[in-house]
Amino acid sequence: MQSIVTKSVISKDGTVIGCRQFGSGPGLIICHGGGRISQNYEKLATALSGNFTVYIPDRRGRGLAGLPVKTTTCKKRWKI
Secondary structure, three states: OOEEEEEEEEHHHOOEEEEEEEEEEEEEEEEOOOOOOOOHHHEEEHHHOOOOOOEEEOOOOOOOOOOOOOHHHHHHHOOO
């Protein structure tokens, strides 16, 4: 079974951003849509992990990420 590494970083505004990491090789980032979490993409990440290091960060307020700080919708679009 593929090992999954979970990581987190603290964004500039203090929000915890969580991420799942699979495999090894050149980096590949999968960004999920608004109603999903990184866990929904584990099968895809596992399939790609033989050739890539796959990262799936969670959007603010989803999955492994903390609740977002107050911000405008426009700004949220550009933040993971």
